[in-house]
Amino acid sequence: MTDMSQPPNNPNSPIGQPLRRREDQRFLTGAGQYTDDVVLPGQSYGFFLRSPYAHARINGIKLDAAKAAPGVLHIFTGADLAEAKVGGLPCGWLITSKDGTPMKEPAHPALAQGKVRHVGDQVALVVAETYLQARDAAELIEVDYDELAPVIDITTVESAGAAVHDEAPNNVCYDWGHGNKGAVDAAFAAAAHVSRLEFRNNRLIPNAMEPRAANAHYTRHDDAYTLYVTSQNPHVARLLMCAFVLGLPESKVRVVAPDVGGGFGSKIFLYPEEVALVWASKRVGRPIKWTAERGESFLTDAHGRDHATRAELAMDAKGNFLALRVHTIANMGAYLSTFASSVPTILYATLLAGQYKTPAIYAEVKAVFTNTAPVDAYRGAGRPEATYVVERMVETAARDLKMDPAQIRRQNFITSFPYATPVGLTYDTGNYAAHLDKAMQIADVAGYPARKAASAAKGKLRGLGYSCYIEACGLAPSNIAGALGARAGLFEAGEVRVHPTGTVTVFTGSHSHGQGHETTFAQVVAAKLGIAVEAVEIVHGDTGRVPFGMGTYGSRSLAVGGTAIVKAVDKVIAKGKKIAAHLLEAADTDIDFEGGEFKVKGTDKKIPFGQVALTAYVPHNYPLDKLEPGLNENAFYDPTNFTYPSGSYVCEVEVDPETGKTTVAKFVAVDDFGNIVNPMIVAGQVHGGIAQGLGQAMLEGAVYDSGSGQLLNGSYMDYTMPRADDLPSFTVDHTVTPCTHNPLGVKGCGEAGAIGSPPAFINALTDALGVKDIAMPATAEKVWRVANGIA
Amino acid sequence: MGRSDNAATRRALRGLARPARPATPLETPDVSIAISLTVNGRAVQASVDPRTLLVQLIREQLQLTGTHVGCDTAQCGACTVQMNGRAVKACSMLALQAQGASITTIEGLAPEGGLHPMQAAFRECHGLQCGFCTPGMVMAAVQLLADNPNASEAEIREGLDGNICRCTGYHNIVKAVQFCQSGQQPAAA
Numbered sequence: 001m002t003d004m005s006q007p008p009n010n011p012n013s014p015i016g017q018p019l020r021r022r023e024d025q026r027f028l029t030g031a032g033q034y035t036d037d038v039v040l041p042g043q044s045y046g047f048f049l050r051s052p053y054a055h056a057r058i059n060g061i062k063l064d065a066a067k068a069a070p071g072v073l074h075i076f077t078g079a080d081l082a083e084a085k086v087g088g089l090p091c092g093w094l095i096t097s098k099d100g101t102p103m104k105e106p107a108h109p110a111l112a113q114g115k116v117r118h119v120g121d122q123v124a125l126v127v128a129e130t131y132l133q134a135r136d137a138a139e140l141i142e143v144d145y146d147e148l149a150p151v152i153d154i155t156t157v158e159s160a161g162a163a164v165h166d167e168a169p170n171n172v173c174y175d176w177g178h179g180n181k182g183a184v185d186a187a188f189a190a191a192a193h194v195s196r197l198e199f200r201n202n203r204l205i206p207n208a209m210e211p212r213a214a215n216a217h218y219t220r221h222d223d224a225y226t227l228y229v230t231s232q233n234p235h236v237a238r239l240l241m242c243a244f245v246l247g248l249p250e251s252k253v254r255v256v257a258p259d260v261g262g263g264f265g266s267k268i269f270l271y272p273e274e275v276a277l278v279w280a281s282k283r284v285g286r287p288i289k290w291t292a293e294r295g296e297s298f299l300t301d302a303h304g305r306d307h308a309t310r311a312e313l314a315m316d317a318k319g320n321f322l323a324l325r326v327h328t329i330a331n332m333g334a335y336l337s338t339f340a341s342s343v344p345t346i347l348y349a350t351l352l353a354g355q356y357k358t359p360a361i362y363a364e365v366k367a368v369f370t371n372t373a374p375v376d377a378y379r380g381a382g383r384p385e386a387t388y389v390v391e392r393m394v395e396t397a398a399r400d401l402k403m404d405p406a407q408i409r410r411q412n413f414i415t416s417f418p419y420a421t422p423v424g425l426t427y428d429t430g431n432y433a434a435h436l437d438k439a440m441q442i443a444d445v446a447g448y449p450a451r452k453a454a455s456a457a458k459g460k461l462r463g464l465g466y467s468c469y470i471e472a473c474g475l476a477p478s479n480i481a482g483a484l485g486a487r488a489g490l491f492e493a494g495e496v497r498v499h500p501t502g503t504v505t506v507f508t509g510s511h512s513h514g515q516g517h518e519t520t521f522a523q524v525v526a527a528k529l530g531i532a533v534e535a536v537e538i539v540h541g542d543t544g545r546v547p548f549g550m551g552t553y554g555s556r557s558l559a560v561g562g563t564a565i566v567k568a569v570d571k572v573i574a575k576g577k578k579i580a581a582h583l584l585e586a587a588d589t590d591i592d593f594e595g596g597e598f599k600v601k602g603t604d605k606k607i608p609f610g611q612v613a614l615t616a617y618v619p620h621n622y623p624l625d626k627l628e629p630g631l632n633e634n635a636f637y638d639p640t641n642f643t644y645p646s647g648s649y650v651c652e653v654e655v656d657p658e659t660g661k662t663t664v665a666k667f668v669a670v671d672d673f674g675n676i677v678n679p680m681i682v683a684g685q686v687h688g689g690i691a692q693g694l695g696q697a698m699l700e701g702a703v704y705d706s707g708s709g710q711l712l713n714g715s716y717m718d719y720t721m722p723r724a725d726d727l728p729s730f731t732v733d734h735t736v737t738p739c740t741h742n743p744l745g746v747k748g749c750g751e752a753g754a755i756g757s758p759p760a761f762i763n764a765l766t767d768a769l770g771v772k773d774i775a776m777p778a779t780a781e782k783v784w785r786v787a788n789g790i791a
Numbered sequence: 792m793g794r795s796d797n798a799a800t801r802r803a804l805r806g807l808a809r810p811a812r813p814a815t816p817l818e819t820p821d822v823s824i825a826i827s828l829t830v831n832g833r834a835v836q837a838s839v840d841p842r843t844l845l846v847q848l849i850r851e852q853l854q855l856t857g858t859h860v861g862c863d864t865a866q867c868g869a870c871t872v873q874m875n876g877r878a879v880k881a882c883s884m885l886a887l888q889a890q891g892a893s894i895t896t897i898e899g900l901a902p903e904g905g906l907h908p909m910q911a912a913f914r915e916c917h918g919l920q921c922g923f924c925t926p927g928m929v930m931a932a933v934q935l936l937a938d939n940p941n942a943s944e945a946e947i948r949e950g951l952d953g954n955i956c957r958c959t960g961y962h963n964i965v966k967a968v969q970f971c972q973s974g975q976q977p978a979a980a
Contacts, residue, residue, distance in 0.1 A: 024914040028914060029906070030857015209955065209956065210921065260921065261923025262920070262921040262957050294862035687962040688957070723955060724947070724961040729962050729965065730962055753960075
């Protein structure tokens with residue numbers, strides 16, 4: 001592979017340029033095509049009747065009146081799926097408990113069978129000529145429920161007196177440990193000081209602005225299905241659906257994820273509605289479309305976070321970290337969602353070293369079932385929870401030891417690479433002091449005391465908080481993931497199809513749902529081939545067009561998907577050299593490719609890329625005896641390591657103690673994402689991540705009633721989404737240590753903001769209030785109570 | 792024998808989790824009402840079920856799918872269009888209320904193939920990512936500057952309070968509105 005690990009020094013290269021996005025024209029003019037925009041010939045509409053109870057036994061379902069309602073075509077229940085032997089939804093990651101037993105994997109039927117286990121659980125699918133007819137008819141379905149006591153509080157599930165699943169009578173899915181317990185216990189016994197903290201990582205509802213939707217279509221002429229769906233990974237959705245649920249060959253199912261209006265993890269997973277619709281579309285004989293109302297999204301999109309954690313950090317007398325001990329209870333919700341089991345384990349405990357050389361770390365994680373919506377990956381997925389543990393503990397330690405919080409971080413930073421952490425990862429590169437220095441300088445930390453005094457003069461409280469995060473991205477080396485329990489590969493695929501006129505179509509298994517791949521990937525390919533960015537078209541999101549790939553999540557698209565494309569481009573160039581050698585009457589090994597031209601070394605003989613492309617398809621003068629015509633290559637790339645973006649965030653808040661209103665006065669993010677292809681897009685990713693992180697810290701949190709299991713804030717009137725006037729403008733900047741093991745030298749930027757910002761904010765707020773801790777979300781009411789000493 | 796569920800109980804319970812949606816009439820009278828209005832400068836005649844929302848008319852009957860539906864409580868603003876020159880949330884009014892009105896959707900904000908200065912500013916400033924909230928956000932931003940051409944950053948943020956974006960953190964949306972205020976032309980991209 002061409003070495004591109006150094007920042008490009010060619011100002012004419014598209015790499016490193018803030019090119020405006022090519023996808024914007026369609027989005028800005030209403031020409032985007034999202035799943036709900038697709039209307040198929042003969043379209044019918046589906047409505048899912050959902051459980052009003054958190055936990056109940058279904059004694060019977062009466063459908064007669066509903067079936068007779070106007071426009072109704074069909075009604076399906078769990079019994080129909082059971083009779084047709086439709087499988088349950090699978091979980092993609094096996095976690096093994098400390099005692100060697102595998103995690104509990106209760107069945108997850110697409111339509112409830114026997115019991116409902118959370119408010120919003122699917123009970124029946126009504127298909128009608130119009131959506132309103134389907135919804136009206138569902139009102140006529142009589143379900144005979146026996147209400148059962150719901151299991152809601154994750155800290156008491158084992159004594160709840162009820163079981164979400166018979167297979168897990170104490171509601172524990174697994175009880176897992178990671179790290180060296182003996183070494184940690186020994187270090188604690190010898191420590192000069194131990195800092196402790198107990199807290200919740202609040203439960204979040206992803207709230208991509210486009211609600212989930214699906215439109216399933218069975219066609220008789222080819223006995224095949226097409227599913228339009230809001231997915232971040234259409235090939236994964238197809239694989240899981242075909243192999244585990246419906247028993248269909250992949251060749252008979254096409255999954256299309258067209259424009260997708262945000263995902264943040266919540267559209268990774270295979271959802272019950274999708275498989276029910278695909279299965280039902282053949283029975284109904286017409287395409288069926290379902291689009292979630294926002295209320296359904298609140299109740300049934302996989303939620304995020306929801307940990308209860310107890311953490312302890314052991315130090316010597318000088319504040320050097322000796323050991324970290326963590327105990328976490330993680331909520332899985334009512335069913336195991338697609339990657340749920342990996343989030344509080346593989347994506348969490350492995351990150352507990354943070355940026356620090358803490359020599360011994362041990363984590364125990366107990367995952368539990370509750371009668372709430374399933375919980376799975378949400379922007380950051382495990383890494384925000386780990387960063388929150390580490391950065392809150394570090395801050396607490398600094399305060400306990402009366403040390404400067406920047407200094408305690410600095411003296412514990414890892415400084416030599418590669419570095420093997422005690423929790424199983426090997427960081428390839430980084431320079432943590434560099435981004436901390438830069439962030440402190442941009443944030444004018446030196447001027448903070450004067451600003452604090454100015455706030456105090458106005459009767460306001462001011463606080464300063466840091467967060468130095470690390471994440472493991474570029475998911476993932478398949479062999480490592482497999483050894484850790486993954487049931488899938490985590491490579492990516494790309495195909496580069498050069499057309500006779502020299503324009504290029506790139507097919508990628510990555511999926512863009514806001515990230516701007518159509519622009520960024522085109523920049524990479526154009527730079528490598530020395531052609532205009534406009535000559536490169538990026539195609540994604542259609543299993544009928546793109547090679548089998550794993551999709552977009554975990555900040556992996558450029559590091560893994562981009563590398564697959566680079567590898568395919570390298571094959572194109574290698575073949576192009578052979579064609580050029582023939583045309584230029586030189587040896588293959590004497591051909592260089594540079595700036596879009598094939599050249600004979602040491603001569604002025606050259607031929608442009610476009611002419612080689614044309615020759616490949618019009619092979620009149622071509623080495624047909626030893627080379628196939630055409631210029632079309634594909635590649636799969638499986639990374640050799642994770643990538644490790646890191647950064648330092650500085651947050652400054654001002655609190656009005658009379659109202660509890662907290663204003664983010666300053667937010668500085670300095671990230672090391674390695675090389676950057678499009679700095680405009682990268683900054684945008686950071687802005688959005690910070691907004692979600694500040695949303696978690698200040699505003700958001702799902703609230704389930706502990707008695708009834710009802711979601712109490714299931715709408716935008718109750719669940720506080722960050723709005724424009726809740727947030728400040730952000731200052732974002734970069735340092736660069738290129739990733740050492742992918743050809744672009746890139747690390748990934750999608751999740752950083754959401755990972756680094758919650759502890760930065762809470763560290764600042766607790767500093768302002770002079771308290772050890774405050775629970776997220778730190779709403780105005782909570783802040784007001786703390787500021788005024790009111791319980 | 793368990794407790795028999797019925798629609799009324801279910802609606803009441805659902806209210807806890809999914810508030811403030813108008814109850815759906817079980818017996819829908821089979822009546823359609825003719826409506827005529829102007830959409831993006833073109834005269835439109837349609838026949839609608841009386842409970843049809845304006846956004847449903849726009850998306851489903853007129854196939855103008857640039858106007859989006861992001862919530863069911865008139866909170867997110869993805870459905871914002873102009874009616875008689877004022878920004879309205881098309882999910883919170885009936886199609887019948889637009890009888891005789893002039894509607895402009897995102898598709899009609901600029902002449903075919905062109906961009907309104909606000910659309911161009913969003914592109915220039917990277918004020919959109921997934922694009923789903925974008926049409927409504929642009930329509931709201933146009934209204935904002937029509938009402939207050941010299942809005943400060945704080946006024947811009949307050950003025951966009953009725954539109955939710957999950958991708959951008961609003962940073963570049965605010966920049967886009969400010970760029971539009973400045974009257975600058977986007978650099979050739």
